[in-house]
C-alpha cells in the first residue's frame with residue numbers, strides 16, 4: 001500500500017484543520033467502528049462557503065482527503081460544493097490505494113452533511129437539495 | 143530527516159552481519175544441491191546438518207527433530223494440518239487453540255473447520271493470557287491437538303506454556319506452540335516444557351525472511367504437508383533453502399548466546415518506554431506487564447487512529463506498527479486487541495513498538511521525544527478527542 | 537585436481553552475479569517487512585512488485601497472476617491440491633498426470649489419492665513424450681485438472697504443451713504445467729499455450745534455492761495452500777522471502793533476455809556431448825533428440841552403475857547426476873528411465889549431464905576426455921560387462 005506524494009503532503013500538513021466556533025453548518029459522518037470519523041464545519045455567506053474546517057479521526061487517507069476536499073470547496077457556491085464527488089477528491093490527490101477509497105467517500109458525505117445542516121438551520125428541508133446521506137451501516141465502500 | 147529508529151522488530155529484523163557473512167558463500171561459490179553426491183553437494187548437505195544442530199541445541203531438541211521450512215507460516219500450517227489430518231484417521235477431529243493466535247494458526251484452523259474439524263477457540267483474559275485450566279477443561283476424548291502461541295505478537299504476553307504442556311502430556315494430547323515471537327527472547331526447552339511441536343521463523347531473529355523451522359518431537363507422527371522429493375528425511379520436499387538455512391542456524395546460535403544479558407538490557411529499555419508513554423494522558427498499556435516479552439510495548443492512545451500515528455512517526459524516522467485496521471486496509475482492528483476487550487475506537491489508536499538487539503537507549507529517548515508531540519498533534523485534529531474535551535473528560 | 541566442471545545445472549545452478557547483487561541490499565539495509573507502511577516497508581513492497589512484473593513479463597502473464605512461493609515444490613503442491621480441493625466441492629475428483637512427473641507432482645497426486653481423488657497416470661512413449669490424444673481420451677466429466685510437466689528433468693524432453701493446453705481449454709478442464717526445467721531454456725507464453733497454472737523455481741535459473749512462483753490465470757480459482765496473513769493478495773500467507781524474490785525477478789529477466797542466443801549456444805555444446813558420448817559402444821541416449829532441452833544430455837552405459845560413475849567423475853572435478861538430484865543416493869532406479877522402458881540394469885548405468893549458461897566448450901571437451909576413460913575403467917571391473925564379453929556381445 002502506497003500513498004502518492006500529494007496524499008503525503010496533505011497528510012503531513014493538512015489544510016483547514018480545526019474547529020470553527022462560528023460555523024453555520026456542521027456535519028459528522030462515520031463511526032469508530034469503521035475506524036473513521038469526519039467532522040466538517042462550514043461558514044456560508046450568500047450561498048458561498050467562505051470558510052471550512054475539519055476534524056478527522058482516521059487514517060492518512062482520511063486526513064488527506066479531508067484536507068483536499070476542504071480546499072476544493074472553499075470559496076465555492078453551495079451548488080458547486082454539492083457536486084464534489086469522492087472521485088474528484090481522489091483524482092486531485094493523484095489517486096488512493098483501492099482499500100482506501102472508502103475514506104474518500106466519507107469526505108464527500110461529510111461535506112453533504114455539513115451543507116444539510118446549514119439548510120436545516122436556515123429552516124430549509126435539505127433532503128431535496130442534498131439527497132440522502134448514507135451512514136456507515138449502509139455504506140458499500142467495502 | 144536523517145535519523146532512523148527501527149522499533150518494529152516483531153514485524154521483522156535486520157539480518158545480522160554474522161548471519162549475512164555465513165550466508166554469502168552459499169549464495170556464491172558453494173551452490174551445490176544438498177542432495178548431490180559430488181563435492182559441493184556434500185558440502186551443502188553438511189552445512190544444513192550444522193544449521194540443524196544449532197537450531198536443535200537452542201531449544202534443547204535433537205538434531206533429527208528439526209525440519210526446515212519456508213517460513214513460520216509454513217511451520218504452523220504443517221504442524222496443525224499435519225497433526226489434524228493424521229489423527230483424524232483415528233477419529234480425533236477436535237482442535238483447541240485461542241482466539242488471539244497469529245493468522246497463520248487461526249486461518250489454518252478455520253480452513254480445517256471447512257474440512258470437517260471442530261475447533262475450540264479459547265478466550266484470553268483482559269491481560270492477554272490463556273488459562274491452563276481452560277485448556278484442561280476443553281480437552282475431550284476426540285481432541286487431536288492443542289495449539290497455543292508461546293508469546294503473542296502484538297501484546298507480547300508470554301503464555302503459561304510449561305503448564306499447558308504438562309496438561310497435554312498428561313492427557314496424551316499433542317501440543318504445538320507457535321514460538322515465532324518468543325524464540326531468541328525467551329529461553330525455551332522443549333523437553334522440560336513438554337512441547338511436541340514448535341514453529342519458529344528466521345526473520346524475527348536476524349536471519350532472512352522466507353525460512354523457518356518446525357520441531358517435531360521424536361515419536362510424534364504427522365502427515366506431510368509439502369509432498370515432493372526425499373529432502374528433510376522424506377518429510378518435506380523441495381530443494382533446501384540452502385543459504386537461508388545456514389543463516390537461520392547462525393542466527394539461532396547468535397540469539398541464544400547471551401540471551402539473558404540481551405533480555406535484561408531490553409527489559410530496561412522497554413520499561414522506560416512504557417513508563418514514559420503512560421504519562422501521556424488517556425493512554426493504556428495492552429497486555430500484562432509481568433510475563434511479557436522484553437521487546438514488546440503496546441499502548442493505546444484514546445482519540446487517535448493508528449495509521450496516522452505511524453505515518454507521522456515515519457516522517458520523523460521512527461518505524462513502528464499498529465493494531466489499526468486502517469493499516470491493513472480492513473475494517474476490523476486487530477483481533478488481538480479486541481480479544482483482550484478493547485473497544486473498536488481505542489483499538490484503532492494503538493501503537494506497537496518492538497525492540498531488538500540493535501536498539502539503544504538513544505533510540506528510546508528519541509522515540510519518547512517524538513511520540514508525545516505526534517499524539518498531541520493528532521488529538522488536536524480528532525473529533526473524538528474534541529468531544530471528550532467538550533464532555534469534560536480530558 | 538583443480539579443474540571444476542559443473543554439468544548438473546538441472547539439479548541446481550550457481551546464483552548469477554547480477555542476481556546476487558540485486559539481493560544484497562535486501563539482506564542488509566533494506567530489511568523492511570513488505571506489509572509495513574513506513575519507508576523501508578514500502579520499499580520492500582515495491583521491490584516485490586517489480587520482481588512480480590519481471591516474472592510475469594517473461595511468460596507473458598499479468599503481474600497479478602504471479603504468486604511467490606517457497607520453492608517449485610510448493611508451487612506444484614499449491615496448484616494441484618488447491619485446484620483439486622476446490623473442484624472437489626463441485627464433484628470433480630479426477631486428475632490426469634503422467635507417470636514421469638517430478639516427485640513434487642507425483643507424490644502430491646498420491647497424497648490426493650489418499651484423500652479420495654482418482655488419478656490417471658498417463659504412460660509416455662519410449663522417446664519420453666506424453667501423447668496429447670492420450671490426454672484427450674483420459675478427460676472425463678469429473679476431471680478437475682490435467683498436470684503435465686513442460687520438460688522432463690531427467691531426460692529433457694519437451695512435452696507438447698500447447699496442444700495439451702488447447703485440448704484442456706476446449707474441454708474446460710484446468711491445465712497446470714510444472715515448468716521448473718523449461719523456464720529460461722524455452723520461451724514460454726502462457727496465453728498462447730492456454731496454460732492455466734505454471735510452476736517455476738528460482739534455483740534452476742541462477743536465483744537462489746528456496747524461492748519459486750506460481751502463475752494462476754486470472755479467473756481461475758483454487759483453494760489456498762498456505763493459510764496465514766494477507767500477503768500475496770490474501771492467497772499465500774507468510775512474510776515474503778524478500779531478497780530471494782528480488783533475486784528471482786532479476787534471474788527471470790536475465791534468463792529471458794537473449795534466451796534464444798543462449799539456447800543456440802547450448803544446443804551446440806549439448807550435441808557435441810551427445811554425439812561423442814554415443815561413440816562409446818553399448819551406449820544409448822535417453823529421451824528423444826528433437827524436442828529436447830538445449831541443456832540436457834542423458835546417456836546410459838551398459839554394464840556399469842551410475843553412482844560409481846558419478847564418484848569417479850567427481851574425483852576428476854566433474855559434477856553430474858544419475859537421474860534427478862532428489863533420487864540420487866536412493867536404491868531405486870529413476871522412475872523416469874523405467875517409464876521410457878529401460879531395464880533396471882541399464883537404468884542404473886545412466887548419466888545426466890545438464891548444461892548451463894556458464895558452461896564453455898572447454899568444459900565439454902574436458903568431460904569428453906574424462907568420461908570415456910571412466911566408463912572403461914568401471915566396465916573393466918564390472919561382472920556384467922565381463923559376462924557380456926564372454927557371451928561375445930561386446
Ligand SMILES: Cc1ncc(COP(=O)(O)O)c(C=O)c1O
Nearest residue numbers: 380381607608609638689716737
Ligand atoms: C521438474 C521439477 N519440478 C519441481 C522441482 C522442485 O523444485 P524445488 O526444488 O524448487 O522445490 C524440480 C527440481 O528440483 C524439478 O526439476
Ligand SMILES: Cc1ncc(COP(=O)(O)O)c(C=O)c1O
Nearest residue numbers: 213214215244295322343774775
Ligand atoms: C506469532 C507469529 N506466528 C507466525 C508468524 C509468521 O511467520 P512468517 O512470517 O515467517 O511466515 C509470525 C510473523 O509474521 C508471528 O508473529
Ligand code: FES
Nearest residue numbers: 034102136139141
Ligand atoms: S465509510 Fe464507514 S464503512 Fe464505509
Ligand code: FES
Nearest residue numbers: 036058059103468
Ligand atoms: S480511516 Fe480507516 S482506512 Fe481510512
